[in-house]
Amino acid sequence: MENFSNLMTGFSVALTTYHIAIMGAGVLLGILVGVLPGLGAPNGVSLLLPLTFTMDPISAIILLTSMYWGALFGGSTTSILFNIPGEPSSVATTFDGYPLARKGQATHALTLAFLSAGIGALFGVLVITGLSSWVAKFALKFSSPEYFAVYFLTFASFVGMGSASPFKTVVSMMLGFGFATVGMDTISGSLRLTYEIPDLIKGISFLIAVIGLFGIGELLLTMEEGLRFDGIRARVSPREVLKTIATLPRHWVTLLRSCLIGCWMGITPGGPTAASFMSYGLAKRFSRRGKEFGKGEPAGIVAPEAADHSAGTSAMLPMLALGIPGSATAAVMMGGLMIWGLTPGPMLFIERPDFVWGLIASMYIGNVVAVVLVLATVPLFASILRIPFSIIGPVIVVVCFIGAYTVNSGTFDLWLVLAFGLVGYVFKKLDYPIAPLVLAMVLGDKAEDAFRQSMIMARGSLAVFWSNGLVGTIMTIGVLLLLWPLLAAGISRVSGGFGRTPSIRLN
Amino acid sequence: MRMFHGMVLSRFAMEIATGCVTALAGAIISYGATEFGTGWDDAGPQPGYFPFYIGLLIVLASLGVVAQAFTQHRRTGQVFLTGEQAGRIVAFAGPMVAFVALCVLLGLYVAMTVYLFAVMTIQGRFKIPLAALVSIGTAIAFYVVMEVWFQVPLLKGPVEAMLGIY
Structure with a gap:
């Protein structure tokens, strides 16, 4: 019941006119970002972050999280109407969303997507409400070795559970750590890896990397495909919405399964993209109408959308309670928290309960606001994509570079964005996962500090990572996950190629 | 853009090239780390310790990527970029x-x-x-x-x- 009273306090923080207005603005910006190609949730949040430095942290996080919800909804809109996923996590929505819209049921498809997304998100917030205090209390027992072990587990699970080649995951992740070490060392104060270039002294901001990798990289990929928008026109009428709501109970099994998958993938660093694909795959396998999938089957929209959003919301749980983000967007927000002077992790629950519970309460309200707003504004945002790309394209480029400039007010960062854009483009085409790179850049310093502090505590003995049951268990699971590709290869060889593990795409 | 017509970059070539570039980046990181000591002193790992091994891991994993390119992408006809x-x-x-x-x-x-x-x-x-x-x-x-x-x-x-x- 302690959680409940905390949540009520949170609602009193979040339910002010100012905060509701911020939610509305955030959601609308988010939908815009989600609809436009090249601008996605991680990138949109990075662009907006420098503008929140002067805001009160509670208002700032409400703005950024609302933008995140909006971006998730915007991504589904383009998937259904244009067959172009606005977000990587809404790729699975195109499989059945676009065919259903082409059958003349665009409104049905959109409403179904938004409602199941809303249910998924609320499920995720309920999980956060229930678990966060408990996780945070548990995490209070952590000291440096435990923290390093949890970081290790996070990164090991990328290597072990990703579908990309483990070598590529390691390259991407370690490059992230490498970029994070550039500049001032927090423990010794020495300037590392600056190679006598003065611009590198202040380090490489993860925001610059995200804007380049996700923004410019994604734009280059979109351009290469030779962009053409053949949208389906949709008008959302209240009657149509009510009719769709009436069909929702039919999908309760799919909804429940998708929400659970989403929460699991969001809390572990699988992320929304993996969750939506997995949920779609399972829905198809378990459905009696499995053959209809891909031709406009409603359950094929419900499954990825609910999983996508429940993963997106529940990714906030490890970020708040442990200081470990469950998705690239959560990683950017965590970077924001640190810039606002807050330390994500269990102490946040003790020092700033108003912040934590205000944020959690705002997730309930924000998602309801988002469902209503997205239903109301679909025609408006769909019409934005009908503006010729020779206008929209350069404007998106300009927005990315303005965002990059506002991070540090330096022109060197503009060139860095171009470089990261090239890296993002090549990495995406060659199936290098990008999320580990961003996560490593945000967590790099913290992981290194945890490691070095553990080593100082233990006088340089690695045995400290197996010194008690808790840290030993986490480390062992991490090592097993890290070795999983090898183990799986071994098992499949022994069993004659039968035991190939189902792989998931992490993004 | 007629002048680029027919120019094709194969996936295999691009895998090798990217592997070499990331290996080089790893080497640069390791080299840069040697300036600060890569060993241990009484205060634990020296500032260069962490980046040195990160660079080393990048080099090793990049070699793995190159090796995989030979087993998975060679003579498969996969295209990285068409004209x-x-x-x-x-x-x-x-x-x-x-x-x-x-x-x-x-x-x-x-x-x-x-x-x-x-x-x-x-x-x-x-x-x-x-x-x-x-x-x-x-x-x-x-x-x-x-x-x-x-x-x-x-x-x-x-x-x-x-x-x-x-």
Whole structure:
């Protein structure tokens, strides 16, 4: 019941006119970002972050999280109407969303997507409400070795559970750590890896990397495909919405399964993209109408959308309670928290309960606001994509570079964005996962500090990572996950190629 | 973009090239780390310890990527870039690089006006008055949002100085 009273306090923080207005603005910006190609949730949040430095942290996080919800909804809109996923996590929505819209049921498809997304998100917030205090209390027992072990587990699970080649995951992740070490060392104060270039002294901001990798990289990929928008026109009428709501109970099994998958993938660093694909795959396998999938089957929209959003919301749980983000967007927000002077992790629950519970309460309200707003504004945002790309394209480029400039007010960062854009483009085409790179850049310093502090505590003995049951268990699971590709290869060889593990795409 | 027609970059070549570039990056990181000591002293690992092994891991994993390229992508005929795609990329990225160069010289507002105007008229084949209206309007809109609303100053150049805008 302690959680409940905390949540009520949170609602009193979040339910002010100012905060509701911020939610509305955030959601609308988010939908815009989600609809436009090249601008996605991680990138949109990075662009907006420098503008929140002067805001009160509670208002700032409400703005950024609302933008995140909006971006998730915007991504589904383009998937259904244009067959172009606005977000990587809404790729699975195109499989059945676009065919259903082409059958003349665009409104049905959109409403179904938004409602199941809303249910998924609320499920995720309920999980956060229930678990966060408990996780945070548990995490209070952590000291440096435990923290390093949890970081290790996070990164090991990328290597072990990703579908990309483990070598590529390691390259991407370690490059992230490498970029994070550039500049001032927090423990010794020495300037590392600056190679006598003065611009590198202040380090490489993860925001610059995200804007380049996700923004410019994604734009280059979109351009290469030779962009053409053949949208389906949709008008959302209240009657149509009510009719769709009436069909929702039919999908309760799919909804429940998708929400659970989403929460699991969001809390572990699988992320929304993996969750939506997995949920779609399972829905198809378990459905009696499995053959209809891909031709406009409603359950094929419900499954990825609910999983996508429940993963997106529940990714906030490890970020708040442990200081470990469950998705690239959560990683950017965590970077924001640190810039606002807050330390994500269990102490946040003790020092700033108003912040934590205000944020959690705002997730309930924000998602309801988002469902209503997205239903109301679909025609408006769909019409934005009908503006010729020779206008929209350069404007998106300009927005990315303005965002990059506002991070540090330096022109060197503009060139860095171009470089990261090239890296993002090549990495995406060659199936290098990008999320580990961003996560490593945000967590790099913290992981290194945890490691070095553990080593100082233990006088340089690695045995400290197996010194008690808790840290030993986490480390062992991490090592097993890290070795999983090898183990799986071994098992499949022994069993004659039968035991190939189902792989998931992490993004 | 007829001149790029037929130019094809194979996936195999690109895998090898990327593996070599990341290996080089790893080597540079490791080399840079040696400056600060990569061993241990009484305060635990020296500042170069962590980056040194990160660089080393990048080199090793890059070699793994190259080796995998030989087993998985060699003679598979997978294409990284077709001539048509290369043309589209150059048409998009060329003006973008020019825009960044202009930003450094003339500031963001002037650069974005020129960039938008050029892309609209040359690539989008819009009429000059419309392109001028849209590009100048965009710059003014960004000025209002950034400088007036959010009070975040963007880079300005000689043109703004001449007009007396700071």
